[in-house]
Amino acid sequence: MLKLLKYEWKACARACLPVYGGVLVVALINRLMEVLHLQNMLHGIPQLLAAFAYFGVMVAVFVVTAVILLQRFYKSLLGDEGYLMFTLPVTPAQHIWSKTIIAFVMCVLSGITAMLSVVILAASSSFPVDFASFIADFFRVLTRTEFGVANGLLYIFEAIVMLVIMSLGSILFMYACIALGHLAKKHRVAMAVVWYFVLSTVLQFLFAMVIMAGDSGIYNAMFGWVTYLAEAAQIHVVLLLMCVASAIPGAAFFFGTRYILQNKLNLE
Numbered sequence: 001m002l003k004l005l006k007y008e009w010k011a012c013a014r015a016c017l018p019v020y021g022g023v024l025v026v027a028l029i030n031r032l033m034e035v036l037h038l039q040n041m042l043h044g045i046p047q048l049l050a051a052f053a054y055f056g057v058m059v060a061v062f063v064v065t066a067v068i069l070l071q072r073f074y075k076s077l078l079g080d081e082g083y084l085m086f087t088l089p090v091t092p093a094q095h096i097w098s099k100t101i102i103a104f105v106m107c108v109l110s111g112i113t114a115m116l117s118v119v120i121l122a123a124s125s126s127f128p129v130d131f132a133s134f135i136a137d138f139f140r141v142l143t144r145t146e147f148g149v150a151n152g153l154l155y156i157f158e159a160i161v162m163l164v165i166m167s168l169g170s171i172l173f174m175y176a177c178i179a180l181g182h183l184a185k186k187h188r189v190a191m192a193v194v195w196y197f198v199l200s201t202v203l204q205f206l207f208a209m210v211i212m213a214g215d216s217g218i219y220n221a222m223f224g225w226v227t228y229l230a231e232a233a234q235i236h237v238v239l240l241l242m243c244v245a246s247a248i249p250g251a252a253f254f255f256g257t258r259y260i261l262q263n264k265l266n267l268e
Contacts, residue, residue, distance in 0.1 A: 001092065001094050001097070001098065004088075004090060004094060005008055005098050005101060005102060006094065008072065008076075008092075008098050008099055008102040009102050009105075011029035011072060012068055012069065012072060012102055012106050013106075014070045015064065016064060016065055016068055016106055016109070016110070017065050017076075019057070019065075019112040020061060020062055020109060020110065021062055022057050022060075023054070023057040023060075023061050023113055023114070023117050024113065024120065025127060026053050026054045026057050026072050026117075026121040026218060027054055027116075027117035027118075027121050028120055029050050029053075030047075030050045030051060030054050031121055033047050033050055046199055054117070054121075058114065059109050059115065061113055061114060062110060065106055065107060065110045066108075066149075068148065069099075069102075069106060069107075069171075070101040070178065072099060072103075073099050073103075073178060074178055074182075074189075076095075076099070076218060076252065077095055077099075077261065078178065078179070078188075078265075082170060085178060092115065092258050092261035092262050093254075093258050094113075095261070096175065096254060096257055096258060096261070098173075099175070100160055100168060100171050100175070101170060103171045104164070104167055104168055104171060107167065107171075109216050110168035141207045143195040145262075154236065154241075158239040158240065158243065160234065160237060162242050162243045162244055162246055163186070163248045165243055165247050165250060165252075166246045168250055169247070169249055169250030169253065172250050172257065173249070173253050173259050175253065176195075176253040176254075176256050176257045177193075177195040177196040177199060177257070178192045179194050179257045179260040179261065180192065180199075180256075180260070181193070181194070181195050182260070182262065182265075183264060192193050200239075203249065
């Protein structure tokens with residue numbers, strides 16, 4: 001598993017990290033032009049070009065990340081490389097998890113890169129002091145909540161876990177669409193797109209049904225016991241239930257993809 005992660009990281013980083021570095025460099029160039037007051041040089045054309053370059057590279061960060069990650073799954077497991085990958089002494093589940101984990105890491109890195117580029121553009125001499133003041137104010141507010149510091153930190157941790165689960169579920173959803181599209185004899189990429197819209201529609205319908213179930217009082221019958229807990233505990237229960245609810249579709253996508261790779265794989 002570790003070797004799979006290492007191999008997948010090298011393959012993705014080789015394509016994505018230069019783009020991430022590029023957006024930081026372009027952001028730094030834009031910032032330097034502002035610091036050096038070069039806005040009016042050559043009627044502002046260099047600054048305009050630098051701004052367009054930043055916008056283009058910023059878009060490329062997310063587009064390249066998405067394309068590379070989806071391409072890695074398709075070519076490595078469902079394309080020509082699949083003949084080699086499935087001869088390795090690892091299970092299809094390990095293949096899926098290695099790609100899902102690295103995809104999540106690259107998505108996080110792309111988000112951090114975007115935020116860093118914005119920080120570079122907005123940075124000033126007082127930025128370190130302002131940022132430290134913001135962190136101090138955040139924890140000060142946290143300690144003053146009626147639920148206490150421990151509960152506040154747990155809420156943050158549980159919210160982060162929920163976001164991680166939702167992110168992994170989104171990645172597994174894309175992989176499931178690609179795997180389902182591969183079942184077709186022709187136009188497999190196009191069929192993966194079709195499956196994306198079909199499954200998205202089904203999920204939206206199910207979500208609407210869940211909302212309607214809440215209005216019908218089913219939630220009160222199933223989770224009415226939560227109201228008897230302390231208010232702090234109620235928030236914990238709600239966050240944990242949201243984690244479970246987010247994990248269910250992700251698990252369905254994972255097991256569906258694994259089933260296809262184990263029993264329906266056709267590399268011809």
